[in-house]
Amino acid sequence: MNKQQVFDALGLSEHNSGVFAGDWLEPTGERVEVVNPTTGEILATVGMASADDYDRVAESSVETFERWRNLPAPKRGEYVRRLGDALREKIEPLGALVTLEMGKILPEGIGEVQEMVDICDFAVGLSRQLYGNTMASERPNHRMYEHWHPLGPVGVISAFNFPVAVWSWNAAIAAVCGDTVLWKPSERTPLSAIAVTRIAQEVMAGSGFEGVFNLVVGDGATVGNRMNQDTRIPLISATGSCNMGRIVGPAVAQRMGRTILELGGNNAVIVMDDADLDLAVRATLFSAVGTAGQRCTSLRRLLVHRAIADKMVSRLTEAYKQVSIGDPLEAGTLMGPVVGERAVDQMMSALDVAREQGARIVTGGNRIDREGFFVEPTIAVVPKDASITQEETFAPILWVIEFDTLEEAIEIQNGVTQGLSSAIFTESLRNAERFLSGAGSDCGIANVNIGTSGAEIGGAFGGEKETGGGREAGSDAWKAYMRRQTTTINWGDDLPLAQGIEFG
Numbered sequence: 203m204n205k206q207q208v209f210d211a212l213g214l215s216e217h218n219s220g221v222f223a224g225d226w227l228e229p230t231g232e233r234v235e236v237v238n239p240t241t242g243e244i245l246a247t248v249g250m251a252s253a254d255d256y257d258r259v260a261e262s263s264v265e266t267f268e269r270w271r272n273l274p275a276p277k278r279g280e281y282v283r284r285l286g287d288a289l290r291e292k293i294e295p296l297g298a299l300v301t302l303e304m305g306k307i308l309p310e311g312i313g314e315v316q317e318m319v320d321i322c323d324f325a326v327g328l329s330r331q332l333y334g335n336t337m338a339s340e341r342p343n344h345r346m347y348e349h350w351h352p353l354g355p356v357g358v359i360s361a362f363n364f365p366v367a368v369w370s371w372n373a374a375i376a377a378v379c380g381d382t383v384l385w386k387p388s389e390r391t392p393l394s395a396i397a398v399t400r401i402a403q404e405v406m407a408g409s410g411f412e413g414v415f416n417l418v419v420g421d422g423a424t425v426g427n428r429m430n431q432d433t434r435i436p437l438i439s440a441t442g443s444c445n446m447g448r449i450v451g452p453a454v455a456q457r458m459g460r461t462i463l464e465l466g467g468n469n470a471v472i473v474m475d476d477a478d479l480d481l482a483v484r485a486t487l488f489s490a491v492g493t494a495g496q497r498c499t500s501l502r503r504l505l506v507h508r509a510i511a512d513k514m515v516s517r518l519t520e521a522y523k524q525v526s527i528g529d530p531l532e533a534g535t536l537m538g539p540v541v542g543e544r545a546v547d548q549m550m551s552a553l554d555v556a557r558e559q560g561a562r563i564v565t566g567g568n569r570i571d572r573e574g575f576f577v578e579p580t581i582a583v584v585p586k587d588a589s590i591t592q593e594e595t596f597a598p599i600l601w602v603i604e605f606d607t608l609e610e611a612i613e614i615q616n617g618v619t620q621g622l623s624s625a626i627f628t629e630s631l632r633n634a635e636r637f638l639s640g641a642g643s644d645c646g647i648a649n650v651n652i653g654t655s656g657a658e659i660g661g662a663f664g665g666e667k668e669t670g671g672g673r674e675a676g677s678d679a680w681k682a683y684m685r686r687q688t689t690t691i692n693w694g695d696d697l698p699l700a701q702g703i704e705f706g
Contacts (some may be wrong), residue, residue, distance in 0.1 A: 206331050207508040208285075208295045208302060214299075239541050239574055239575045241573050248565070262436065263383070269411065285401070296311075303394055304538040343693050343694025345688045354382075354434075359386045360441050362390040375680050384429070386419070398415075402414075436460060460682070464498065464665075465673065467498040468591075470615040472505050478629065488653055489653035496596050501600060506603070539576045549577055550597040583603075584603060
C-alpha cells in the first residue's frame with residue numbers, strides 16, 4: 203500500500219487533529235510535522251493540544267469514568283471485543299502506517315497491530331476473571347474477602363518505537379477494569395495514534411461511552427507535565443527512556459499517584475560453550491537487528507564464552523552481511539531506517555567512544571549514503587570494562603564481550619543499571635537453572651534458548667532497576683489498573699475483636 207491508500211483506508215489527511223475527547227476537537231496548540239524516516243519527507247501535520255485542550259480531554263475522561271465504571275465488567279469486555287475485531291479489519295493499512303511513520307519493516311508493523319488484537323482478546327477473557335481472594339477470618343461468624351474496583355482515568359504515555367501496541371497493553375485492560383484512558387503518544391508517531399483512536403471512536407459511537415478512549419497529542423512541557431501533576435489521573439503508565447522516567451516517577455509520586463514505568467533496557471544474551479550456535483545466531487540477529495535496534499528489548503550486549511567466541515562472531519558476521527537494508531514497505535527488507543537524524547548521530551558518537559575504549563569494529567559502523575536515516579547494523583568486540591556498554595544506544599549496535607565462566611557472564615550481564623530482558627543459550631540444564639535462579643539474571647524477563655525480544659502478551663512485561671519495575675499486558679498486571687478493598691462482614695450477634703483484644 204502507498205501513502206495515499208493508507209491514509210484513505212484510515213481516514214487521515216495532510217492536516218489532522220490530535221485531540222479527541224469523545225469527539226474530535228480543533229487543537230489550539232502548535233502543529234507538528236510528521237516525517238517519514240525512510241525518505242525524510244513530511245507525511246502530514248498534526249495539531250497538538252494546548253493546556254486548555256488537555257483540560258477538556260481530562261474532563262471528558264473523568265466524566266465518562268463516572269458512568270463507565272458502573273457498567274458490568276463483561277459488558278465492558280464486549281466493547282473491547284468489538285475494538286479487537288475493528289483493529290483486525292484494518293490490520294494491513296494500520297501496519298503500513300506504523301511502517302511509514304516509524305520505519306520498522308512491514309511484517310513488524312503488521313505484527314504490532316496483531317499484538318493489539320491479541321491483547322484485546324486477552325482482555326475480553328479477563329473481563330470475566332477479575333477475581334479477588336476470600337480469606338479465613340480469625341473471628342467467629344465473620345467473612346473476609348477482597349473487592350477490586352475501577353481506579354479512574356489512566357494516563358498512557360507511549361514511545362515512538364511501538365506507536366500503537368503499548369497503548370493497547372494499557373487501554374484494553376484498563377477498559378475492562380472500568381477505567382477510561384487518556385493517551386499521549388510520541389510527537390514523532392502521532393498519525394498511528396490518530397488512526398487507532400478513529401477506530402475506537404467508531405466502535406464506541408452511540409454507546410454513551412464515547413469518552414472511554416481519549417487522545418491528546420502534545421509535547422512534554424505542555425501535556426506530559428500536566429498529566430504527571432494532574433490529581434484527576436490516579437495512574438500514569440509511561441514508556442520511554444530512563445531519563446524520562448526520572449521526570450515522570452517523582453512528579454506523580456509527589457501527588458501520591460501511581461506509575462507503571464517501562465524504561466530503558468541494556469539487554470544481554472549469554473552464549474555458553476555448549477550452545478546450539480544455529481539457534482544463537484538466528485536469535486541474536488533478530489534481537490539485535492530487528493526494528494533497527496530500536497526496541498526496548500533489543501539485544502545490546504552479546505556475552506560469548508571465550509572457547510567459541512571466534513566461531514560465533516564469524517558466523518554472526520556472515521549473517522549480518524546478508525541483512526537486506528532498505529524501504530521497510532518492500533518485501534524482503536529485513537531492516538529499515540532509524541527514526542531520525544538524531545538517532546544516526548547518537549549511533550556514530552557511541553561508536554567513536556567505543557573505538558577510544560579499545561573496540562574493534564567487526565562489521566558495519568557507517569551511515570548508508572541514501573535518502574532517509576539508514577545505518578549499517580554493527581558488531582564490535584569490546585573489553586568487558588568498556589564504559590560505553592553501560593549505556594543504552596538506541597541503534598543496531600551489538601557489543602561482543604568474552605567471558606570464561608557462567609558466574610562471570612552473569613556478573614557482566616547484571617552489571618548495568620537497567621534490568622529488562624536477558625537470555626542464555628546452553629544445552630546444560632544446570633547452566634539454565636543457575637541463570638534463572640535468584641543469583642542469576644536480575645531482569646524482569648529471562649529466557650533460555652530464545653532471544654531477548656518478541657515477548658508474548660500472555661506474560662507480564664516489564665523490568666527491574668532503572669527499567670522502572672512496571673508490568674503490563676498479561677498475568678495479573680490488571681491489578682495495577684484497579685484499587686483493592688478488603689471487606690469484612692460480621693454475620694453473628696457478637697462483636698469479637700481481632701488479636702484477642704477485649705475492650706470495655
